[in-house]
Amino acid sequence: MLSLPNGVRHVPGYFDREEQEALLTDIRQVAAEAPLYVPQMPRTGKSMSVRMTNCGALGWLTDKERGYRYQGTHPITGKRWPAIPERLLALWEQVSHYPHPPQACLVIFYDSSAKMGLHQDRDEEVFDAPVVSVSLGDACLFRVGGMSRSGKTVSFRLESGDLLVLGGEGRLRYHGVGRIYSGTCDLLKSGGRINLTLRRVTAPD
Numbered sequence: 001m002l003s004l005p006n007g008v009r010h011v012p013g014y015f016d017r018e019e020q021e022a023l024l025t026d027i028r029q030v031a032a033e034a035p036l037y038v039p040q041m042p043r044t045g046k047s048m049s050v051r052m053t054n055c056g057a058l059g060w061l062t063d064k065e066r067g068y069r070y071q072g073t074h075p076i077t078g079k080r081w082p083a084i085p086e087r088l089l090a091l092w093e094q095v096s097h098y099p100h101p102p103q104a105c106l107v108i109f110y111d112s113s114a115k116m117g118l119h120q121d122r123d124e125e126v127f128d129a130p131v132v133s134v135s136l137g138d139a140c141l142f143r144v145g146g147m148s149r150s151g152k153t154v155s156f157r158l159e160s161g162d163l164l165v166l167g168g169e170g171r172l173r174y175h176g177v178g179r180i181y182s183g184t185c186d187l188l189k190s191g192g193r194i195n196l197t198l199r200r201v202t203a204p205d
């Protein structure tokens, strides 16, 4: 059995198939109001291989001119992000051990060739709340390491319905998605993977 670094909690099959379908319905509703778009890397403007959208008071985004940041509106429609679905607020209550609600839920869509380089989640103003993440659709190879990019990493599969929590010592660990295992799940009719990431961005009042 693989042992995970401190502060990394992986719960395989946290959501059963019926719950995954319900989450997918919620996320389709979010994407209908706040369409998925291709984010750009800071400075170079290079397109990322994933598509993204958000729900919540704040959404994470990146573009050539202004880089990584949170903002309250969709970069293309200019509208406020839709609310975080109840089911995800309930998840946060169940697993975050944090006494205030999440402010941001980043929705990432990976097609079969998309990936995500090693990075830290550090655009938030506070790091005392965990990052709570849900995987839907095709499996991926997830990597998590230390507090520096060059640290040793461990790799494991995240499958549809899995929960991953990065909290405490895990909160600022480098992590990324090495590859998608295409055709491993039929939740999304045309394949691919969705990751949902709940975060607290600012300190509570």
Ligand code: SIN
Residues within 6 Å of the ligand: 108, 116, 133, 142, 158, 175, 176, 177, 195, 197
């Ligand atoms: C991310 O760290 O931004 C995404 C992680 C994932 O897709 O599981």
Ligand code: MN
Residues within 6 Å of the ligand: 119, 120, 121, 175
């Ligand atoms: Mn991340």
